Amino acid sequence: MVNVNAEDGLTGLILAGGKSTRFGSDKASALVAGRPMLQWVTDALSGDCERLVIVRAAGQILPPLEIHCAASVVEDRWEARGPLAGLASGFPVVETEYCFATSCDAPLVQPDLIRALARLARGHDIALVEAGGRLNPLMAVYRPATCLPAFEQAVERSDLKITVAFAGLDVVVMEEACARTFDPGLLSLVNANRPEALAEVESLLSNRPVQAQ
16 A cells, blocks of 8 residues: 655645534534544544644534644634635645645545545645546645635635636546545545434444555
């Protein structure tokens, strides 16, 4: 297994401050197999990321976490503007050339897929997974230096769909068949964005394959 080169470095960017309208409560703090959902995500990223950046909503209280790498928490610069604004809020504090971005409701994200996207992104602005005919901008690697200006401008003009902000950027797509070589069940794309999804996620967690770190 080929890891992300240590000299290149990678930051993990986790969006924890969504409105959670479908979930009905704070997803970051929701318990999955007895642990906060955000804890599962930080565990998955900390093995390959030299630092984590967690973006929370203004006033949001995050659950207690055990994080095994450097980490910082920043507040969303815009209120209720969605994940595009969350990315634009986190990018300024990323110190590595690239960051892997996901949301706090993806507790099954697979380290092998993170590594593969990080390798694919080199020389590009964005690398992301396409599956089922849909792009997944929260299962993606970004180059903040080039993406931040475009994302900020999109937020300011209220074009809040993340992929709309891709215009003019160098984007490379990992197709589904390729993604399945690193994550056969596409577990990374399973989102616990509704309370009824928690039981399914817990079942998948108990049966997921163990990956080498």
